[in-house]
Amino acid sequence: MKLGIIGLPGSGKTTVFRALTGGIEITDRKGHLEPALGVVKVSDPRLDWLADHYKPKKITPVHVEYMDIPGVGSEGKAQHSISDKILAHTRTAEALVHCIRFYDSAMSGAANPISDYKAVEDEMILSDFAIVEKRLERVSKDAQKGRKDLAEELSLLKEAYEILEQGKPLRIFPPAVESDKLKGFAFLSAKPQLLLINSGENKTKAEIDRLRTELREITADQPNITIDSLNADAEAEIARLSEEDAREFLDELELEEGAKERIIKKSFELLNYIVFFTAGEPEVRAWQLQNGMSAVKAAGTVHSDMERGFIRAEVVSYDDFKAAGSLAAAHKVGKVRLEGRDYLIKDGDIILFRFNV
Ligand SMILES: Nc1nc2c(ncn2[C@@H]2O[C@H](COP(=O)(O)OP(=O)(O)OP(=O)(O)O)[C@@H](O)[C@H]2O)c(=O)[nH]1
Ligand SMILES: [Mg+2]
Incomplete structure (x- = not known):
């Protein structure tokens, strides 16, 4: 499972990445166009139990790969624009973790979560629109020359064009990911998304809940959206601690489990994945599979x-x-x-x- 962490500059993506990958320290990557990659083993008590039972030579859990996608417009441009190179990486993700800043910051000012969310969303819709527009032009020309085999793609592209033109994501258009004619484009606005409210430490539960509700309302017509929140700074710290110290910290924050475990579970649900096992003396292994x-x-x-x-x-x-x-x-x-x-x-x-x- 490959998840891309996206969001505006300074929305806490790298901090979230550290929270999810167990606190890997990465050097300042500002200006880099390559995402940092982190691979996380999915812990599963069932796998542990089976391993204990079989005492196999090898134990293989499911892995999740996170991409920390570099800052959108991090060259100090006021305009939020994602470079094509960054987008190309983002397209390889199965789902996106969209970081939404809900803490005030010296660098980026007061939190403006809804307009930030929309800015990134628009950017993805625009990028998909450019792809569809270009392809549509080409396919229309060829179809006019009598290529009958292009009829289906042409009609699907026209539908996608209309949706994107209205500023809507392709998530609401199932053929975008299901049709063989379209899925190869790996449309960003069609990817399942986990909206992750990065609340910082000062927001009350009521404030966070209100924002959640607002985001849920905005995305009500879209499938494959999950909303969650975390305090990325604290979670990045927790991810570095020993199990015992982490437990103490989590209790203090009244959290049952760390973001690392929770986000993986939510991502499995979002992508509709299940886990099955193969077990024996040579190897006990967990496998992910589409439900x-x-x-x-x-x-x-x-x-x-x-x-x-x-x-x-x-x-x-x-x-x-x-x-x-x-x-x-x-x-x-x-x-x-x-x-x-x-x-x-x-x-x-x-x-x-x-x-x-
Ligand atoms: N108060 C507060 N600050 C946070 C939190 N999460 C991140 N920050 C701060 O926000 C700033 C930006 O965080 P990063 O994680 O680097 O953000 P980013 O999205 O990776 O930034 P770019 O890669 O430049 O786009 C840092 O100074 C973080 O310490 C948080 O939960 N609370
Ligand atoms: Mg970063």
């Missing part, structure tokens, strides 16, 4: 041979496995099921793929 995928597709994420030569899947849910105490015991009580290629994988399934190539 609604079949057993044969899941086999393909493990190995293409498994998809090609798929025979069946032996499936036991983590809860049943744990309750039974072992795979053999789960077999005895009839909790290990034989499933065919169309079985839909569920979160927490432990799977043994039988295949023959």
Whole structure:
């Protein structure tokens, strides 16, 4: 899972990046056009339990990759404009974490979260618009010359053009990510987004809730938007502490868990990902999968041979496995099921793929 952290200059992106990646110190990257990358292991108590049970040679969790995308317009321009090079990186993200500054800062002045949010949103819509406009021009010309095969793309591009022209994001237009004709453009305004209110330390819960409500109202017609808030400064500090000290700090802030864990969970929900496991003595491993995928597709994420030569899947849910105490015991009580290629994988399934190539 690859997530890009975006936002206006000084909105706290790098601070959020540190909070999410465990406090990796990165040097001042102002003026750099390459995003910093941080890879985070997704902690999962189920994986820990399975590892404890099998004592495998290798334990492999799911990984999340974060990109700290450099400041938008960080060359001191008053105009917020994202350079094409930065946008090219942003396009590779599966979803965006959009940092919204809700703390006053000496550099950027009083917090202006709604207009900041809209400025970044407009920038992405504009950038997608430029792509659609260019492509539309080209495809129209070719279609006029009699290329019938372009009819579908042409009609989709026209629809996308109209939406963007009205200043709306392509998130409201499912073909933008579903159609083979469009998804290759990796439209920014179509990406699922986690709006992350960076509240700083002085905002009350009521103030944060009010902003959340306002953002929810603005985005009410859009699918794939989640809203959350954090105090990035404090969370970046927490991410550097030992587990014990972090717990103490979190209790003080009346938080159940750190942003690192919470944001990963929210991102999984936002992208509709689930986790299944493969387990044995050589390796216990967690795999991420789009919810609604079949057993044969899941086999393909493990190995293409498994998809090609798929025979069946032996499936036991983590809860049943744990309750039974072992795979053999789960077999005895009839909790290990034989499933065919169309079985839909569920979160927490432990799977043994039988295949023959
Ligand atoms: N008060 C307060 N300040 C914060 C918080 N988060 C970040 N800052 C400060 O805001 C300034 C900018 O933070 P960064 O994380 O560097 O922001 P950025 O979005 O990465 O900035 P660019 O990369 O230049 O676009 C720094 O001085 C941070 O210390 C916060 O939660 N509260
Ligand atoms: Mg930064």
